[in-house]
Amino acid sequence: MQIFNSMTRKKEELKPIQPGKVGIYACGPTVYNFFHIGNARPFIVFDVLRRYLEHRGYEVTFVQNFTDIDDKMIKRAKEDGATVQDVADRFIREYFVDAQALGIRPATVHPRATEHIPQIIAIIETLLKKGLAYESAGDVYYRVKAFPEYGCLCGQNLEDLASGARVSVDEQKEDPLDFALWKAQKPGEPAWDSPWGPGRPGWHIECSAMSTTYLGDTFDIHCGGKDLLFPHHENEIAQTSGATGKPYVHYWMHNGFINIDNEKMSKSKGNFFTVRDIAKQYDLEAVRMFMLSAHYRSPVNFSRDMIEQAKSSLERLYIAREQLQFLLNAAGDGEPSEAEAAFLMECDKARVRFYEAMDDDMNTADALGALFELVREVHKLPQKGGCKKAIAQGLETLTSLAGVLGLLGKQEDAVSPEVEKMVAERAEARKNKDWKRSDELGDGITALGYFLSVTRGGQKVRKGV
């Protein structure tokens, strides 16, 4: 598999440190609120990365952290009159609610920053010992100038960074570019004991501590949003490599942003959507579909219209699956017909094309194209006298490939007995050419969120996406 490495800015063949195993660290949310649609993108696309690698036989250790201590956490706790930990516990729970609805699997490990204070302190101590950090009035800062490779990820040298810096000058720091590893406690803030007095960790150091705790000093893939490239990931490299003297990460992956009406989403612009809000109007699987319809590195524009489009195309996938299930139920034993043999070839072609797309830096848009070409083949299948073996194989191809994208997650909906009854009554009415009654029942069924279809195999009902 080729992966675009932000460090080298090239596609590179993925060569895991240990054959057959891949370690991935993904920057997770700061749990001070419900997460928003922009947060959702990395969660979804890197969930797909993990699913795909597992699908291809890798054993994946996927680590995604929760940042449960920082300024925003403290602010939120004050507003709510709760402790920082209460806020964290609450929004971690809420994270899993939205994540599940988006088809995002729980990570192998979900470490919390506050549960790794000893590891954080250990790294800072090493950095101090090596002269890569200094203490200043209870704070500890990273000495950026002492790490020659600083800027290797973002491709900027120190001078350029300094000239463009909008960092406020802080007399505590030796250099404006230096960043906090440890912050001395301020009144009313939560704090942990440390060799430098009570305080809390800086943001960047958390990820260094958590990633290396679970994945080792050097691991395969680190991912996150493009905006984290600098300074967050740059700082992680400085901290971790600085402390260990080893390379930190082999492949850096960064997803592009989500814009709202071609503008950056931000609270100040008021174009800010939480996933929870969107869930009130849309099935979140459609949101996932939307995210995967473009390449993960390009920016995408979010709008109601885009979700509607994604919803319709998702529907098409479900209909194909349903058609295969319908054919499977009617199929018998025996050997595949000529048409089915051709269909099986198309299944193989779709799978190959799907893999090629995914191997090319996770081109989900192209992979989706392969899936839809398979969908068309499904509908070419004869309606009668199918062969169980062939249909089942087609169904397996469709669901397993869609499953790599985390799509088609919903099981076939059991139609409620109430609706079953209405369908039966409607069939009876139609037999008697009682069109009025038939229409009434039809409208009733539709109103309950079902689609009725009368042409193939008699009456069929299905639940809308």
Added chain:
RNA sequence: GGUGCCAUAGCCAAGCGGUAAGGCGAAGGUCUGCAAAACCUUUAUUCCCCGGUUCAAAUCCGGGUGGCACCUCCA
């Protein structure tokens, strides 16, 4: 000022040297009591503009134009 990214049909979006995937929408058709749904067909002689390289360019190079992002503890 520094560093990058992008421009493909009404909309979304692949393709990145060999003659334009796919989805949504729209139009026509099949089916149907009429619809809806479903299925089928059609829907870019052309890829922002101008030059260049090449037998061959949406794809490479140069120059424009128009968008966007990072350099702020925003994914």
